Every structure is written in structure tokens, then in C-alpha cells.
Amino acid sequence: MEEAKDPRNGGDSSPNQVSKKPRTSGLITEQEIHEEFSHHNLNVARINNGSFGSCPGSVLAAQKNWQLQFLQQPDDFYFNTLRKGILHSRTVIKTLINADDVDEISLVDNATTAAAIVLQQIGRAFAEGKFAKNDTVFMLHCAYEAVKKSIQAYVTRAGGSVIEVQLPFPVNSNEEIIAEFRRGLGKGKANGRKIRLAIIDHITAMPCVVIPVKELVKICREEGVEQVFVDAAHAIGSVDINVKEIGADFYVSNLHKWFFCPPSVSFLYCKKASLGFDVHHPVVSHEYGNGLPIESAWVGTRDYSSQLVVPAALEFVNRFEDGIHGIMKRNHEEVVKMGKMLAESWRTNLGSPPEMCAGMIMVGLPSRLRVSSEDDASRLRSHLRECHGVEVPIHYQGLRDGEEGVKDKDGVITAYARISHQIYNKFEDYCRFAELFIQSEKLVVNIGAALIK
Incomplete structure (x- = not known):
């Protein structure tokens, strides 16, 4: 069923009531910031926002409202509210990251789920003989451990190989990273191997460094890498994102880390030209085959409230200057x-x-x-x-x-x-x-x- 014609989307799903532009008056005060995070344990010096993020009280209140709506009348919520609300959130994200089409945006639990989506289709291609056994997946040595485990589960078990490029740390310049990346690609292509997928972090988790992702994606294209997946778990809310300029096939970022959503919710961008790849949500529901955004919008009965509060998170950030x-x-x-x-x-x-x-x-x-x-x-x-x-x-x-x-x-x-x-x-x-x-x-x-x- 085409998404625009699905009655579960309700009426107008445009996010006009939530502006991307920040306020010019009535900005949030330091006291109000303190009140928004008064649920934090004040006895802890919490200098680790990067792991789990932080959700302000006003967004938590919006989440509770969504949860109550479902509990009050779940059938009506499913048929008349849920899909419309998720489409609203996806449309907000489309604007924030400069995507061409809302159909390029899917909401999933976290970056680990998104990695499974991307890597499962690579694994299937190896298992079905579409890729040669000596073809490879290329990644940075400091890739997130869950991503490495997904490669092990879906790619190496199906016959694919893996090349890791060692990045310098401490690091002094983007040029150091670019040079090591080029050397690693050369190693990956040795003996006629094809690099079927490159995984590039936008901001590495540990040690943390902002990677020159646009330049590395461009190098991948020049070197004939078939697909590029950017793991940007820490990106939205901490760096500018323009997915058209970056040029990757897939791009994921967690909205609960630096964009003030409750855990857990992430977006997975799939470039429209890449939607022909065999990508599916790893949890198969009755929406299987209706496209990744629709598959991801219903994976069975569960709490979808974290996916529905994206507009509320945008309202919160717009209370700040700029x-x-x-x-x-x-x-x-x-x-x-x-x-x-x-x-x-x-x-x-x-x-x-x-x-x-x-x-x-x-x-x-x-x-x-x-x-x-x-x-x-x-x-x-x-x-x-x-x-x-x-x-x-x-x-x-x-x-x-x-x-x-x-x-x-x-x-x-x-x-x-x-x-x-x-x-x-x-x-x-x-x-x-x-x-x-x-x-x-x-x-x-x-x-x-x-x-x-």
C-alpha cells in the first residue's frame, strides 16, 4: 500500500505546527534548564552524555501523553494516530538532515538496529552468491563493537571478509585520517577483491574524533566501493548533517543521544537511489515488503512513544538561542x-x-x-x-x-x-x-x- 494513500496516516501529516526555526523571543533561562533536568541524580558528576543522552522533562511529559493515548484506546491509536505521528516525526527529520524525500527516512530503535538492517542485506548477497567469497566489508578499527558483532553475525558467517583500517590516536589532523583510509582501501582491493560495503563513523565513539566523513565517502566513490554506510550515532544534535552533501547510501544517527529524545529512537536514512537494495527491518511483521519506513513503523505491539516525540524535542531545542x-x-x-x-x-x-x-x-x-x-x-x-x-x-x-x-x-x-x-x-x-x-x-x-x- 502506498504510504500517501494509507488511511492510517490520517489527514495532513506536515509538521507545520513545529517550526525548524528557533524562537527569537522568550528564550529558555538557566533556571528552566535546571528544572528540565531536575530528575537527574544531583550527587553524580554526569559528564558522559555520549552514552545514553538526556531527555528534558517537557519531552518526557509529551512521551507520557502519547503512552496514555495508546492505553486509553489502543485500537483507535493504531488505526488513526500511530502512523500519522511517525510520519510527522520522519518529516521533521527529513528537514533537519536535508533529505530529498520522507520515504528516505525510517525510524528504528537505535544505531545497532540500523546496522543490522544494512548488514543483513550484505550477508544475504554473500549467502546467495551475488558477491564473491573474497569480496570484503571495509571499516575503521574503532567502529562500534556492536557493529563489529553484526558483521561477524551476518557477513563473515556468509563467506565475506573484513578489512579494518587502523586510525591514528592521538590524532592531529584530518589529513592523517584520510591518508590511513586510502592505504586501507588499497589493502581491501588487493588481489582483485571488491569492497561491497564501507562503514564510516561520523564521530567515533571510543576514542571520540569527528571524522571527515564527506571526504571519505568521496574517496569510496572514486575507488569503486559499492555501498557506503555512515554510522553517525553521535551526530544529530552535535554536528551539522546534510545527507545530500555527504553522499552515503545509508546514514544512521541516534535521536536519544544529543537530540533530547527519550531512549530509544534513531533515524536511518536510505538514499532514494539505494532503496533498490534488499533492505528490511530485522523484525518481520505483516508490513514486510511494504518498504523499510513502513516495516519499521510497525514491528508488533510495543511502546512507540519515543518515536512520536521528535517534534516535541524540536520544540525544546527551539527554546534556545539559534x-x-x-x-x-x-x-x-x-x-x-x-x-x-x-x-x-x-x-x-x-x-x-x-x-x-x-x-x-x-x-x-x-x-x-x-x-x-x-x-x-x-x-x-x-x-x-x-x-x-x-x-x-x-x-x-x-x-x-x-x-x-x-x-x-x-x-x-x-x-x-x-x-x-x-x-x-x-x-x-x-x-x-x-x-x-x-x-x-x-x-x-x-x-x-x-x-x-
Whole structure:
């Protein structure tokens, strides 16, 4: 059934009542921001917005209203409200990311679901003999672990191979990334292999770096890569997105990370020219075969409220000066300022120049913490949470052969904190973290000793 003719879409589904433009008067105050996030645990320095995001109270109230509408009369909600509401959300996203057509936008639970959609069709092509056994999927070494597991589940089991390109970290410039990417593509095409899919992060998760995604997609096209999937889990709400300029076949971003939606909801953009690929939602319902946006809009009885509050999230960001662009600018400037403060306090370094970060930045931890494995990094994160009320991810940076690494006065820096800044954060959140490693040598040694017990 064509979406425009489906009676479940209701009447006019255009989002005219929710403007993309921010307000010019009656802007949100700092007190109102505090009230919007008053449900947060005030005893925790929450400097990890990147993992799960944050949803303001006004959007949570809108979500509750959608949930009540369903519970009051679920049949009417299904036949007369749900599809129309989801189409409304998709239309808002279409405008935000400069897509050509709302049919290019599907709403799914998260970026992991979107990766499964893209990788399942690649796996089917290998299994059905459409791709040769030595053809490959190409990705960055720091791709999200769930994406790597999806490749293992859908591609390598079907006979495909995988090439990972090692990106430098700490990183100094886009040119370093582009050079390594070109070298990796050359390796991927060796011995006549075809690269059937390239997976490129827009903002890598750990360590976090903003990738020159438009340039890398262009290189893929020049080198004959068949499909390009951009995993932009952290992008919407933290960097500008123009999917037509980026030029990828598939692009996913989580709306619950930096766009203030409740967990969990993401959009998957499929370029219209790429809709001929055999893409389907991994949960098969009676909408199978009606196109990915329709398949994704109904995967059985469940709570769809997080997908329906996208217009409410846009209303929230429009209460800020310059809307989402003002928020992005504020978060970028503040996280750079806080990152520099921490690095100066600890006499360490930043993992990238400021122009290669958005709302997150990597800060080197003192080498005397003696973090020597991913397990150590995990234990340090738990220790900071449980003993000091600081929530921040820790990255272990081991040395590759021939590398000297970045050093502080005591040795090689092997661990980095990924700090985030969102509008609810206060200067005191970062001071609490800073003081843990500067108030006394004894405290640092004690924390380091706790890691290696």
C-alpha cells in the first residue's frame, strides 16, 4: 500500500505546527534548564552524555501523553494516530538532515538496529552468491563493537571478509585520517577483491574524533566501493548533517543521544537511489515488503512513544538561542574549555585538536595511574562511579609496535577520559573529576593500586 494513500496516516501529516526555526523571543533561562533536568541524580558528576543522552522533562511529559493515548484506546491509536505521528516525526527529520524525500527516512530503535538492517542485506548477497567469497566489508578499527558483532553475525558467517583500517590516536589532523583510509582501501582491493560495503563513523565513539566523513565517502566513490554506510550515532544534535552533501547510501544517527529524545529512537536514512537494495527491518511483521519506513513503523505491539516525540524535542531545542546550532556551539566550546582545564590540571594532553571534536573530547589521564589494559580502564571507570560519583568512560590506549606514545612527566599516557558536555552540565562537574588526580599524589597512587588488585 502506498504510504500517501494509507488511511492510517490520517489527514495532513506536515509538521507545520513545529517550526525548524528557533524562537527569537522568550528564550529558555538557566533556571528552566535546571528544572528540565531536575530528575537527574544531583550527587553524580554526569559528564558522559555520549552514552545514553538526556531527555528534558517537557519531552518526557509529551512521551507520557502519547503512552496514555495508546492505553486509553489502543485500537483507535493504531488505526488513526500511530502512523500519522511517525510520519510527522520522519518529516521533521527529513528537514533537519536535508533529505530529498520522507520515504528516505525510517525510524528504528537505535544505531545497532540500523546496522543490522544494512548488514543483513550484505550477508544475504554473500549467502546467495551475488558477491564473491573474497569480496570484503571495509571499516575503521574503532567502529562500534556492536557493529563489529553484526558483521561477524551476518557477513563473515556468509563467506565475506573484513578489512579494518587502523586510525591514528592521538590524532592531529584530518589529513592523517584520510591518508590511513586510502592505504586501507588499497589493502581491501588487493588481489582483485571488491569492497561491497564501507562503514564510516561520523564521530567515533571510543576514542571520540569527528571524522571527515564527506571526504571519505568521496574517496569510496572514486575507488569503486559499492555501498557506503555512515554510522553517525553521535551526530544529530552535535554536528551539522546534510545527507545530500555527504553522499552515503545509508546514514544512521541516534535521536536519544544529543537530540533530547527519550531512549530509544534513531533515524536511518536510505538514499532514494539505494532503496533498490534488499533492505528490511530485522523484525518481520505483516508490513514486510511494504518498504523499510513502513516495516519499521510497525514491528508488533510495543511502546512507540519515543518515536512520536521528535517534534516535541524540536520544540525544546527551539527554546534556545539559534536552536540546535546554538546548543551545538555551546557544547563544543564548553567541552573544549573543560578538556583544556583537565589536561592543564593533570599536565597531560588532548586526544585531538578542538576542531576534530563536537560535544565530546578525549583527555589524557596521568600515567602514574598505571592503566595497562581494557580491564584496568573498566575498573577505573567503576571506581570513579562507585567511590567518587563521577560518570565518565575511560579508554585504554595501548602502544602498537614502534610507537613511542605521548608522555607526561612520569611516563607514557595509556588512558584517556572521554568527557561530554551537554546543556545541563556545570563547571563543578569537571572540577570534581579534576581534583581526584591533583589534590594529592597519595590519592592517585591509591586509585592506581585499586585497579591492579
